[in-house]
Amino acid sequence: MIKTPEYVAGHGLLSGKSVLITAAAGAGIGFAAATRAVEEGCRGIVISDVHEGRLAASVEKLKQETGLDAVWGLLCNVADEEQVRALIDFAEDRLAGIDILINNAGLGTSKLLIDMEDAEWHKVIDVTLNGTMRMTRYFLQQVKARGRGAVIVNNASVLGWRAQKEQAHYAAAKAGVMALTRCSALEAAELGVRINAVAPSLAVHPMLRKSAPEALLKELEAREAYGRGAECWEVANVMMFLACDYSSYMTGEIVPVSSQRA
Template identity: 60%
Template structure:
């Protein structure tokens, strides 16, 4: 895709950016829009491969570990001198009825998806306040609004990401920092296919107005918009990236 310099010279960090999902798609779009990009992931081999493909800097990070989150932010600033955009894409899903869900299953999804977004947002915002500006873009989900069988843990985590986004935005508005989120309904990528049955994916796709899942780059485009100066008056917003009808 041809870029339009929407993020020219901005320093952008993207978590969970290895592989072929939304994270790598938004990292690619940021590069195309002129940004200097740092990608992060817990899987170091896939991270190195993705960084080589995109020509970006890479810093391994497990978002459940506060020391690693700090190292990600400090490493980015050491490399580029600042942090303009933090894109929190890291999340963990799965399908389990609440009748069968264990404490460990619940806690793991919440720790990666909600607590990880909190840790990264907090660290990024402290840097942005110190330097005088920036933007955070979080990856939520429409299941934060809508009921779906087997998604109690993931839905609770994503609803938490939405609330975190709105409240954090108010905390830093006076510093000229924006905090927004996207809420995709259904995005096609290999990891989703591994944890979701073909029957359920087909059912979910049939509910979309276009009869298909979004491509990762279609979600990434909205994230790039929120990261850019074109969204200068948006903060505390959760933008649905969906064609789903009732």
């Protein structure tokens, strides 16, 4: 196994920008992206989640660890259109306009398709794909009305390209996020909005280690060239690249964050 590199210091990539991130309360990619956005100099940030206690704790942790006071949190289930609109309106008001939207919300379970109930299929699709669509749609409406461009970064997955047992619903949703990214990017270009996505292979965080069977994790890690999963901050780093001006000519692209052998 090739060891994890040292944590990379911020370089002011998002200096003066404002950021909204969904599903950012916890120990996963969302909170890692929120932390990195502040380290990269964002002037203000709003994070959302469906867990009230965890959200409040994450807001305080972000303030304490980074020293940024302009941090807010709002409960939001991206499967609910009213909550999506309320979140974006809240962030637009608090941040005096959102410069960067990171659609991180997603839901996954493990079930063979032959055993899957409609309700489980629909829940994963509704949060992961439809939620990304709802956030993107209403945000673009706000951007069009205010006449100032923005950036959207979506969280997809290599399972949008590759097959894995018990992941038909999740893979279908993430493939949909990829297609949504490409198509919406074409439509949003005239609004001055860039839309790209990251596609992680395996990002390891405490919740995954707690929920996934150890044998499955070892199998997935063995597929990676480095013999380990990515740290959540390694995925967040690529999100920051797509969010910042260094990727100014990129839109409609899906960027793998992967070391998979095949």
